[in-house]
Amino acid sequence: MNNTPTIKDVARLCGVSTQTISRVINQKPDVSPATRERILKIIKETGYQPSALARSLIQQRSFTLGVIIAGLKYEGIAKVLNGITEEANKEGYSLMLEELPNFNAIDVQPVIRSLLSHQVEAIIYAAPEIGDNWRNVRLQYPMSGPRMVFLKGSPYPGISTISVDNHLGGFLAALHLYEQGCRNIAHISGEADWWETEERLKGWKAGLEKVGLPVTSRQIVAGNWSASSGEKAFLTLLENYPEVDGIFAGNDQMALSVLHVANERGIKVPEQLKVMGFDNLAETPYYSPSLTTIRQDLRVLGIMSVKKVIEMINEPDKSSKDALPDTIILKPELIVRESTQAK
Amino acid sequence: MNNTPTIKDVARLCGVSTQTISRVINQKPDVSPATRERILKIIKETGYQPSALARSLIQQRSFTLGVIIAGLKYEGIAKVLNGITEEANKEGYSLMLEELPNFNAIDVQPVIRSLLSHQVEAIIYAAPEIGDNWRNVRLQYPMSGPRMVFLKGSPYPGISTISVDNHLGGFLAALHLYEQGCRNIAHISGEADWWETEERLKGWKAGLEKVGLPVTSRQIVAGNWSASSGEKAFLTLLENYPEVDGIFAGNDQMALSVLHVANERGIKVPEQLKVMGFDNLAETPYYSPSLTTIRQDLRVLGIMSVKKVIEMINEPDKSSKDALPDTIILKPELIVRESTQAK
DNA sequence: CTGAAAGCGCTTACAG
DNA sequence: CTGAAAGCGCTTACAG
Numbered sequence: 001m002n003n004t005p006t007i008k009d010v011a012r013l014c015g016v017s018t019q020t021i022s023r024v025i026n027q028k029p030d031v032s033p034a035t036r037e038r039i040l041k042i043i044k045e046t047g048y049q050p051s052a053l054a055r056s057l058i059q060q061r062s063f064t065l066g067v068i069i070a071g072l073k074y075e076g077i078a079k080v081l082n083g084i085t086e087e088a089n090k091e092g093y094s095l096m097l098e099e100l101p102n103f104n105a106i107d108v109q110p111v112i113r114s115l116l117s118h119q120v121e122a123i124i125y126a127a128p129e130i131g132d133n134w135r136n137v138r139l140q141y142p143m144s145g146p147r148m149v150f151l152k153g154s155p156y157p158g159i160s161t162i163s164v165d166n167h168l169g170g171f172l173a174a175l176h177l178y179e180q181g182c183r184n185i186a187h188i189s190g191e192a193d194w195w196e197t198e199e200r201l202k203g204w205k206a207g208l209e210k211v212g213l214p215v216t217s218r219q220i221v222a223g224n225w226s227a228s229s230g231e232k233a234f235l236t237l238l239e240n241y242p243e244v245d246g247i248f249a250g251n252d253q254m255a256l257s258v259l260h261v262a263n264e265r266g267i268k269v270p271e272q273l274k275v276m277g278f279d280n281l282a283e284t285p286y287y288s289p290s291l292t293t294i295r296q297d298l299r300v301l302g303i304m305s306v307k308k309v310i311e312m313i314n315e316p317d318k319s320s321k322d323a324l325p326d327t328i329i330l331k332p333e334l335i336v337r338e339s340t341q342a343k
Numbered sequence: 344m345n346n347t348p349t350i351k352d353v354a355r356l357c358g359v360s361t362q363t364i365s366r367v368i369n370q371k372p373d374v375s376p377a378t379r380e381r382i383l384k385i386i387k388e389t390g391y392q393p394s395a396l397a398r399s400l401i402q403q404r405s406f407t408l409g410v411i412i413a414g415l416k417y418e419g420i421a422k423v424l425n426g427i428t429e430e431a432n433k434e435g436y437s438l439m440l441e442e443l444p445n446f447n448a449i450d451v452q453p454v455i456r457s458l459l460s461h462q463v464e465a466i467i468y469a470a471p472e473i474g475d476n477w478r479n480v481r482l483q484y485p486m487s488g489p490r491m492v493f494l495k496g497s498p499y500p501g502i503s504t505i506s507v508d509n510h511l512g513g514f515l516a517a518l519h520l521y522e523q524g525c526r527n528i529a530h531i532s533g534e535a536d537w538w539e540t541e542e543r544l545k546g547w548k549a550g551l552e553k554v555g556l557p558v559t560s561r562q563i564v565a566g567n568w569s570a571s572s573g574e575k576a577f578l579t580l581l582e583n584y585p586e587v588d589g590i591f592a593g594n595d596q597m598a599l600s601v602l603h604v605a606n607e608r609g610i611k612v613p614e615q616l617k618v619m620g621f622d623n624l625a626e627t628p629y630y631s632p633s634l635t636t637i638r639q640d641l642r643v644l645g646i647m648s649v650k651k652v653i654e655m656i657n658e659p660d661k662s663s664k665d666a667l668p669d670t671i672i673l674k675p676e677l678i679v680r681e682s683t684q685a686k
Numbered sequence: 687c688t689g690a691a692a693g694c695g696c697t698t699a700c701a702g
Numbered sequence: 703c704t705g706a707a708a709g710c711g712c713t714t715a716c717a718g
Binding site for chain 4: 006059
């Protein structure tokens, strides 16, 4: 059949041993120029490509990274993955991808085992921290276990994590709304139990407290990241907290729905109500009105995760002085647009 | 060190040969119940996990699929990938992911070779068809080559493709705008040279011709999928084709910008101008006004691609009667919302 | 400069 | 019911 040639075939064709072929494809010395050239020619002719599988097995190095994600149908994680593929490509690593069936997937053990059985050299855990789910994984794989880095969740001693400072994000949001003149500021939070949800909420509360505004339960309505949940939350808010003049939504989708409902009801944004989101989706400048938001650079998060993991692979002893820290926290940034600017 | 145990370790611990272990983990007969039980116990205790690498090598089967994508930072491809991971998971296949550095990446040969060297059993090519780029890949890998299926591009004899009927989508859009009373219908097209762009454009033209409306160059402005390009295109349209009363944008992002600009300029949608997009992003019901669009189910596209590829793996002779065809074309669907409905 | 031997961690006939 | 032998496609010492 159309079997791809092996090192043996090439060796036979060249009339040398397989070791000599190996030396050539691995660019090692101790091959006469003439032999080398002849071998290279045959390799080109036959289209020979060394088996990454066989190589990984004998070298005990796969140059492959495992990536565990969840919720690819929502935005956000795709950007993280984009950063991961970019950096992995650059560094010559391949990627084995596993998507969990849902955010709350309890038993991640099988997917981790599957990745390890493929001998990935490290695992990037990019599924969100919800309740205790990270903790469980962390306990199962202590220091001695596979190399892992956790993305977008809480720092943990002795374990590598890379996250955005969501607390700061919430804080900046509250302060900005206050500065724009809002005195009745509400929050539509993300999905329950997520670390990101909690942090944004806490940061928002801290911001209100700093400027001396009260924080009551009427001001907080739970959403679940979806635009439709944002709509419901805003309607609840209009009932329970009609004096609301500023809303910080946990993400841009929910903020979009607030704009939508406000528009339908003739509530003027930003004149009567100021609205902001979180994420800075590419489309937010084109919302009506354009949306003030907290930017988080998820692509950079992905890039950092690959950098960190490769560092772990290359120097398990952390000797280097300019090594990346175990806990990396990226700063979010306020992006001001029309939806909060008093005209 | 913390080396994971191998089949040899388990065999030694059980006092049997490796073949017997192999029989147990592969659930083959010819092992006494007592031995089997003892072995299972040791496996559990040691946490032994067979090496997928070694297995793939000896069996010449990796149960791994290669996926080539591009543009993960834009929406759309993430949904395709979501469908792919879902179905691959279900069928017990692992995924090796490669993202091209950009849409126009010329030389995909190295990434295909990399995937093949990892012995993927098939490749799902989910990067868009732009100009001749697919053709080049197809020519390099004829029938005899690796199993491949191409996503979101033109059918081609003897090659597996799965696409959405973009021509029909454009056609439906034109007809709908006409039915809603528009007589001066414009199109903001997607990125140049993309197959999808061309098809939507052609379908739109065909629709206008069917209802007897003229198609002039003034009515067509090129965008590049981005919201900002949609803004520019609409401004151009307002200059060159001020009588415009209906716009079909090549995707929802560009349509969003049209709504944005219309809103800024006090152009009433849908009263003065009807607007529609393409894709049906999750947020489109919450645009202001909610957006009429052409829905394409990219997740299903991803699912189908895995089904097709596994079928190719399992029956290379295509004996089965209910086999999937080589050319699969999914139908898009009109979703009517406020942005085109005369109130 | 080149090759014979051993081995990575498995599975597949084949013997007993 | 169980094991000795060979081999998947490579690389790594070691000899010459």
